[in-house]
Amino acid sequence: MPRRLMHLSDAAEAALRTALQQLRAELEVRTEFPAPVLAAAEAAVAAPRLPDEDATDLPFFTIDPPGSKDLDQAMYLERRPGGGFRVHYAIADVAAFVTPGDALDAEAHERVETLYFPDGKVPLHPPVISEGAASLLPDRTVPALLWQHDLDAHGEVTRAHVRRALVRSRARLDYAGVQQAVDAGTAEEPVALLRDIGALREAVEVARGGISLSLPDQEVTLEDGSFRLDYRAQLPVDGWNEQISLMTGMAAARIMLDSGTGILRTQPPAPNHEVTRLRLIAQDLGIDWPHHVSYAELIRRLDPQDRKHAAFLNEATGLLEKSVYTPFRDHRIPELTLHAAIAAPYTHCTAPLRRLVDRYAGELCVAACAGQDPPSWVLAALYGLPCDMARGRGNAVGRRSVDLAEAAVLMDRVGEVFDATVVNTDVEEKPSKPNEGTVHMAEPAVIGRVTAGSALVLGSRVRVTLKRADPSFSGRHKILFSLP
Known part of the structure; x- marks a missing residue:
């Protein structure tokens, strides 16, 4: 679907600004950090807990919307001798700055996640951390959780491991720029490999039955003092980049399950009556859905620019039930470990600057890969995390x-x-x-x-x-x- 921008009149902007202020008040959003939290953040930045390993020789790069400063992920992609690929994926190490039980930690448990309003964000952590010392901004040496994924020539993961290391990003890229460079053939190989690896991972997703809805997102942005409302259709690079994150979330889930302690993002399969309902809707819309074709496969065939397909896709978003966080420990594996839309066990672990639970998931994986017991502060908080995350208001703020x-x-x-x-x-x-x-x-x-x-x-x-x-x-x- 083509992107359309809509500028608001002066009166409309005034009405929207007032309404957004009211929305913050209604949701009881804490827009300012208390003085003790800011003081704790300054102290943490002055004395972070740094890892011994130095991986600053790897030329990482980030891909984010223009102007973003809270950069959770950086990557470096390369071919492996003899075939296949290696993905180096650095995740911001928030635990290097936040001490369990301190003012920063307590405030993060209150906020749960970063909230993105059209006229500005309300961050999970003070900007001196989230947009400064912990962010993977270019030309800065920062602590990170460094994932290494080895893939075969078909994009299947053969080994995944994570440890702490110092990293240094060399370039801050944006989606449109990467897409243009890849399409033009001018992207350097580590960037161009994102297309190759991303496409292979998308094929792996299809094979396992993962679901990917392609409806464009509605976005409200504030640019040069003016609000804009538009549809943002996903670029191919969005999907490639997402595949790296999904791969990491699936690897983390597998590490947790193997170690016997973790917190998964689970989602039950669609109820049979919902699938039946969707089949009737497809029939009414004239969409051919043979019985041997799965729901996931059908979704990939549809064109959101076709109004009947768009109507079906809109209905299809309600097929799957809401996903939840499912903690476990001491090898008491939950009955449901699958995330139905992803068609694999999965967890959130790649956005710790913006989401509370990711810090804990990262710690569990680092400990498991090092052959160590999970930190006691992680275990103490583990079963409370689903309730903490349920208080998140990000979806409500967006809608x-x-x-x-x-x-x-x-x-x-x-x-x-x-x-x-x-x-x-x-x-x-x-x-x-x-x-x-x-x-x-x-x-x-x-x-x-x-x-x-x-x-x-x-x-x-x-x-x-x-x-x-x-x-x-x-x-x-x-x-x-x-x-x-």
Whole structure:
């Protein structure tokens, strides 16, 4: 789907800024760090716990959105003599700066994760750590958890190991720049190998039955003082980069399971009745879904630029149940170890600057690879981590920020008629309300609720009238369309 930018008027920007301030207050977001936490951060930066191993000879690089400073991951990719590949993957070592039980640690357990608002982020750790001493910014020597993945010529992992080391990134790259360089054939080999390894890992994902939805994301950004609302379609490099992270999360899960202590990200398989429901929707939309074709395979065949496919993909996002954190220790392996969408055991371990649980997962893997017992402070917190992470508000902030931006974009256009596609109907959950659902607009980049005078048809092209667009509306739907 092409990317479309929507600039907000002065009035809309003012309404959005006010609404975002209200959202922070409503979610009780701690925007400032207490003085003792800031003092602890300064002290930690002055005296970090540094590893003995020096791996600064490896020319790491990072790939992140332009302007990012909290860089969790850096990589260096190379071919192995005799065939295959080696992936060196450095993860920020937050534990080098945070002492268990200190003010920094307590504050991180309160915040749980970094929150990204359109007009700025609320970080998990003070910026002197998250955007400074612990971040894998270029031309700085920093402590890291250094993963080494050995892959065969088909992209299968033959060995994975992690230890502490000092690393030094040489370049801070962004997704668009890497994509352009790879497509043009001008990327240096360690960067160009990301395409080769990423493509192989994507093929491995297909073979194991992993699910990858390709709907574009709605984003709200603040650039040069102006808010923008747009759809961001994923570039191939996004997928290649994600495969490195997924590979590491799967390797970490396997290390934890083998060691007998860990915390997994688990997700049960889709219930049979949900698969049946999706098959009926595919039939209604005219999408061919042979019985021998899996759900994961079908998803990969669909084109999100086709409105009927987009409607199906929108429905498909609800097929799988919510994933949860599942801790275990002393070889008491949980009954469910699989993450259904990934089709393998998996854990979060690659974003410790932005997510609390990753610091603990990293520590468990380092200890296991060194043949040591897990640190006592990790074991003490292990079974409380799912409750901690359940308090995270990142998803709510993302969705509600987009809701606010959508309403601000349209607040001066009530009464206008727009082209849209029906991407969801309430008939499955509310049989008595077949005339309520959701519509997707290409321009402006808005998804909104609609009520109609007759039953809505999933995937149909419609013309809707805007009845409400109010960023300050306290009800569930800030935007409401109608269809005669």
